Amino acid sequence: MRRDTMGVILTSEDRIPPITDIRANAALPIAGRYRIIDFVLSNMANAGLTNVGIVTESNYSSLMDHVKSGKPWDLDRKNDGLSVLPPSLEQTVLGTIKGNIDMLAGIRDYLMRSPQTYVILSLGNFIYNIDFSDVVQAHIDNQSDVTIVYKDVKGYEDAELSRFTLLDFDDDGKVKDIEVQPYYPKTTNASMELYVMDKALLESIIDECSARGDRDFVKDALVKKMLGIRIFGYKYEGYMDKIDSMRSYYKNNMAFLNGDVRKELFNPANPVYTKTKDQSPTKYGDSAVVEHSFVSDGCTIEGTVINCVLSRGVVIKKGAVVKNSIIMQDSVICEDVDLEHVVFDKEVYITKGRKLIGQESYPLAIAKGSKI
């Protein structure tokens, strides 16, 4: 139980049109009934953190509606609890936020009045399942100033590696180099944008950076300070990825069809919580054919579903064939529709007999509420 640690979740600026047109990246539906932010939020709650702040960018109504008082994560507390921190316009230049230092500067008061000693700074568009109490303990044991959680992603192609911030260590495990999304990667240690540090250090970094007009927590603060302070890595071994493009969104949803990934990410010892919707169980009709799919509650299935992830309340009517697709909440697929490699946002309605085919490398994405 880490009552000495608070959590801060920054929402990422990576845009994935059209599905992030209406919501923050962290609020994207994933794995049927979850939102991306549920993973980091549940990990924090499971480690006993009782003070978690979510720092939002402009598009935050969907995120607020999802987390509300924090009840599913037991973060509706008398003291501390969950705080959603919308951007503060006064702290930004000309009303726009230009980097994560601006976002953090906007929550300086919240950080200062929080009584915890340590802070976990994270990004809301990663999925992983990690025991944060171990990470904070390692941070304390190493007498680190900053601990960065990373995964050695051996075997990734350069293009994949270039999506991440890459770390290099000296023999003691101390970070000796940090490169943000380099075109030519030198190491395979991908940062999970997860930092543990003394809260006082974070406060002084924010103060210094914003006083100098610096914008980026990693490039302007950590890289410049690297030699003067003790930055250590914490190696994470489980499944992890960043959702920063339609391709990675598609790939990471499909990953849940793999039993080993499910076992890791839905580890019963570190469960993932989400807002419950009180949907009835999913109903299979007499002509349903479903194989190799991940299906949420409240669906009605009378057609064929193969290799798909279905969110809550999806309707698949007779004769419809849906393959290799991600269908979000309350979408309706009418009779004899043929779908392959599509990503449907919520409440998409496909009328009888239509055919929509995307490609695995470029899934066909349809915006919320579209009727075709």
Place this chain on the structure above:
Amino acid sequence: MVSKDCVAMILAGGQGSRLGALTKNVAKPAVPFGGKYRIIDFPLSNCVHSGIDTVGVLTQYQPLELNTYLGTGKPWDLDRSHGGAYVLPPYQSAKAEEWYKGTANAIYQNLGFLEGFNPRNVLILSGDHIYKMNYREMLRAHISSGAAATIAVMPVPWEEASRFGIMNVDDDGVIVEFEEKPAQPKSNLASMGIYIFDYKALKKYLEDDERSPESDNDFGKNIIPTMLKNGEKMMSYKFEGYWKDVGTIQSLWEANMDLIDTPPRFDINDRRWPIYSRSLALAPHYVGYGAKITRSTVTEGCTICGEVDHSVLFGGVSIGEGSVIKDSVILPGASVGNNVTIEKAVIGGEAVIEDGAKIGVTETDDNPYASKYCTHGIVLIEGGAVVAANMDVPKGSMIERE
């Protein structure tokens, strides 16, 4: 003092002994139903949707699981500052210590609770029926008729009427006579065990009843007949819709089967009247290669690799490859191995059915596991029981946990 127009009291103390091994460790209202619910979710959700925000749940038999399940009442939106859900067990007082002697006595012992809310009307419900009903409409009818009590009734087939408490009513719906399980029924309007009383009248009759030593302290046997005898105005309120008493293994099984036809006899996928329940926080269910699911409901946490037809699967159930499940109800967390056959069975929570077992297939007159609870060939496997690999469990068996 703030006054509540109606406070509900749910009688949830019954053992439900006819459910056999299913209620060995839990009270009947806590028995799982319909894939992700428990029986008590139905009256609780009905209360909330009817705008009744103060609900006392009277418990007595095996209350632990039921109490834990209800918690603060949050899943039903019943965690309120003034009102909400309360678990009311029997208690010791300076004068006496008593179990609930009967349904009326249970309410009598909690008059102090009711007094605290200063209610104008009290709704009495039982915790063992499956139905969706707007109590608000019944309350409106009750208030506008000015009756001392209003009793919900529903028409039942004439040939079954002698199994119920039958209300004989006049053309205006006024109850003129009540007969408990009449041999020659004069009407087919059966009492549903749902009563709204004017609180002052209820209090008076409960206090009188308590003073009468020969009373069974029961609403059906004592309170209602006495009120009728005294000429109180008693109204019937006709309900037409799905209503089922799930007091036996067979009726519980049937009620589950009523959910899965298209269209279902009882629709729980009703966005205007959702049934709330405490969520288990499980991932969506996974359907594997080679699985086949038809005419069934499946919920979160399940992993299905076999064939499932005309069945209800609860959260966290796993079905192995080559297994065939038909006409069955599989309660939370049960694990079914490979090449298992299950027909017309109720498999208890966390039960383990090992590879190659055959349940409910064989018919035999000489069945060592035969049970009086398992009529119509239904098999019941107790929660947590283990059915060994390749074991043959004949129709009508009840397998208990060792």
